[in-house]
Amino acid sequence: MKVKTVLARTVATAFLVTSGSVFAADVTKQQVVEHYADLAHAVFSDSFSTANSLDQAIEAFLADPTAAKFEQVKQKWLASRVPYQQSEVFRFGNAIVDDWEGQLNAWPLDEGLIDYVSSDYQYELGNEGATANIVANTELTIGATKLDVAKITPQLIADLNEVGGSEANVASGYHAIEFLLWGQDLNGTNAGAGERAYTDFVVGKECTNGHCDRRGDYLRAAADLLITDLEWMEKQWSAEETGNYRQELLKDSADNGLRKMLFGMGSLSLGELAGERMKVALEANSTEDEHDCFSDNTHNSHYYNEQGIYNVYTGTYQKADGSKLEGPGIHALVAKNDQQAADEIQQQFGKTRAQVGQLVTVAEKDNQHFDQLIAAGNTQGNALVNETIISLVAQTASIERAAKLIGIDSLNPDTADHEF
Structure with a gap:
């Protein structure tokens, strides 16, 4: 994704906020919660459809492996991350999403569980499955347990997730697929992503x-x-289904729905994005704690996490097909109560979005990716990441302010045990 694409989407979304203000005059809390469910459904629908496109590209590649088809699969993976990263704002306020998420997006992972790794591979101490190499073996022994892995199926992969009790044993999800496509990034904090050859999938004498x-x-x-x-x-979010989570959410009080919305926004902004995804990696200068570490796509993951927070605040979402979903968001309720405060909160969102956008700019324009920015000795890069963390903390304070203005007290977004 090019920088100009990000900037174009930023401008488009800014327009949507302006148009979204028409909802402020008569919007109700219940309408905002209902539209939140519509947003979630749209984002998860796009995540599903882009994953299907990825799957189709994988099937075409495996049927006839070529370098060109391998590159197409990688591009489909990158495209699938755009809606999925915008879905994470629904995690923290909705247990059904947070409980489910680990099978799809867990990281960091000890990739030696899955396939071959370099001889100097660093893994979590005490993890008995860290070098199991499922691809190379039909039977594994992890601790005292022997496992039959002769037939690799979706169910087997699900069962192997966190095998041996280690959270680093991630067998499934986006990052397992990412590793299989890119391989290890052996560049450390220097430029470059993983460089797996397409011939790793060629069956026969050309197999590498x-x-x-x-x-x-x-x-x-x-x-x-x-x-x-x-x-x-x-x-779970579809209006066409019965007995699903959407119905449960909408049967609850509107205030409880708003609390879930705001808690999700604040927790992703503070504990997860500022803390787990930036602060941890920066303080340890650790590429292992980089989110999309094999593909060097971390700048986009951070950007679309921030976009997801903004989507819920404004009630807007740009779909994968380019169309726009618009409706009443938190912004409309705040503006209904205090227009000046709404303007000030909107300004803080603008500052933070621009700050996170700089991570994309330096990656795409200057070829300085997140793993380079967090390197020890990269004074400017470290400062950029730290400034982004500070801006996310300020954004979280604005989210808490918005909560109070619409009658949601003591929000206490999750800090993930980080101090800011």
Whole structure:
């Protein structure tokens, strides 16, 4: 994704906020919560559809592996991250999403569980599954447990997630697929992402690094599991389904719905994005704690996390097909009560969005990706990430202010045990 694309979307969304203000005069809390459910459904629908496109590209590639088709699969993976990262704002206020998310987006991972790694591979101490290499083996012994992994299926991958009790044993989801597509990023804090060759999937004498048939089976199974999981969550938010989470949410009080919205926004902004995804990596100068570490796509993941927060605040979402979903958001309720405060909160969102956008700018324009920005000795890069953290903390304070203005007290967004 080019910088100009991000800037164009920023401008487009800014317009939507202006148009969204027409909802302020007579908007109700219940309408805002109902539109929140519509937003969630739209985002998860896009996540499902882009994952399907990824799966189709994987099938075409595995049927006839070529360098060109391999690149197409990578581009489909990158495209699938755009809506999914905007879905994470729904995690923290809705237990059904947070409980489900681990199978799709868990990180960081000890990738040696899945496939071959370099001889100097660093993994979590005490993790007995860290070098299990499912691709190369039909039977694993992890601790005292022997596992039959001869047939790689979606269910097997799901069962192997966190095998041996280690959260670093991530067998499924976007990042397992990312590793299979890019391989390890062996550049440290220097420029460059993973460089897996397409021939790692060529069955026969041209196969590189062995077990190409099983590697392909793993890639296919991981994609199939991803689709199954996303389809389930899309249905949880659909107005066409009965007995799903959407109905449960809308039967509850509007104030409880608003609290879930605001808590989700604040927790993603503070504990998760500022804390787990930036502060941890910066303080440790650790590329292992980078989010999309194999593909060097972390700047976009951060950007679309921020976009997801903004979507819920404004009630707007730009769909994968380019169309726009608009409706009453938190902004409309705040403006109804205090227009000046609404303007000030909007200004803070603008500052933070611009700050997070700088991570994209330096990656795409200056070829300084997140793993380079957090390097020890990169004074300017460290400062940019730290300024982004500070801006996210300020944004969280604005979210808490918005909550109070619409009658939601003691929001207490999750800090993930970080101090800011």
